Amino acid sequence: MKDINKENLRLKIEVERLNGLVNFYKYDTLTGLRMRRDFELKFSEFFNSGIVFYLSMIDINGLHSLNREKSYEFGDRLIKSVANTLTSKLNGAVYRIGGDEFVAITVDEPGLDFMNKNYVGSYVCSKDFKAEKEMFDKVDRKVVEVKEIFYKNNNDRRHSQADTKTSSDNFHNSDRFPTFMYNSWSLKLYLNF
Numbered sequence: 634m635k636d637i638n639k640e641n642l643r644l645k646i647e648v649e650r651l652n653g654l655v656n657f658y659k660y661d662t663l664t665g666l667r668m669r670r671d672f673e674l675k676f677s678e679f680f681n682s683g684i685v686f687y688l689s690m691i692d693i694n695g696l697h698s699l700n701r702e703k704s705y706e707f708g709d710r711l712i713k714s715v716a717n718t719l720t721s722k723l724n725g726a727v728y729r730i731g732g733d734e735f736v737a738i739t740v741d742e743p744g745l746d747f748m749n750k751n752y753v754g755s756y757v758c759s760k761d762f763k764a765e766k767e768m769f770d771k772v773d774r775k776v777v778e779v780k781e782i783f784y785k786n787n788n789d790r791r792h793s794q795a796d797t798k799t800s801s802d803n804f805h806n807s808d809r810f811p812t813f814m815y816n817s818w819s820l821k822l823y824l825n826f
Contacts, residue, residue, distance in 0.1 A: 661729045663709055664716035672728035672736055679738055680765045689743050690772045691719060691754035692780055693733035715752050719745075753779045 661668050679686050693715055700708035715735065719727045725739030735754075737743070747754040755775035762768035 664713055664729050666716055666720070666727055666729045666735070668728060669730040672726075672730055672738075675726060675728075675738060676736075676769075677765060680759060680768065684740070685758065685760045687725075687737075687739045687741070687743055687756050687758050688768055688772050689723065689737040689739065689745070689747075689754055689756040690776045691715070691735040691737070691747070691752050692776055693752050694750065694780075694783060696733040711751060718751075748779055748783055753783045755779055 659667060659671060676688070693711060696708050696711060699711060712729075712733070716727070716729065719735055719737060722745050723737045723739055723743055724741055725737050727735060727737045730736055742758075743756050745754070747756070753776065755772055755778075757768055757772045757775070759768060762771070
């Protein structure tokens with residue numbers, strides 16, 4: 634009987650350890666939001682279901698500069714603040730898919746100010762697209778355009794049209810949703826080009 638109880642305890646500890654690993658890879662440790670892989674699965678599921686939905690993409694403004702000029706603690710606060718704003722204002726599932734990039738899937742049209750001092754973004758509706766990649770590419774291009782306007786209006790010349798590439802430029806050649814961490818524009822921001 635002792636051996637059975639010992640084995641049950643060992644198995645329970647192993648299950649808890651594995652659940653912890655699943656959560657580590659499923660949820661962002663800073664924001665608690667689900668991450669890119671979960672988004673890829675849910676996005677594909679929604680798109681293939683035929684349900685009309687909205688895909689929003691949001692990009693944080695000036696995260697690299699904030700991290701460099703203040704500290705990573707300030708950058709982390711900004712990331713958490715944006716994550717909290719998005720989860721409270723968007724009635725849907727919000728995901729952190731990169732260092733400063735978020736996406737949301739909603740069934741209602743987003744009622745969010747997509748250009749402010751902390752972030753910019755845009756959205757598209759699934760009824761306008763025949764393929765997942767096409768939908769993602771479009772919202773990504775729209776965010777790049779909005780970001781360009783934001784920096785132009787705020788006299789930031791670090792980013793010219795020639796320097797901006799979309800996340801879709803980093804897609805693998807497949808029909809599946811892309812696997813990427815940062816688009817090249819964000820990477821340039823991080824590397825201070």
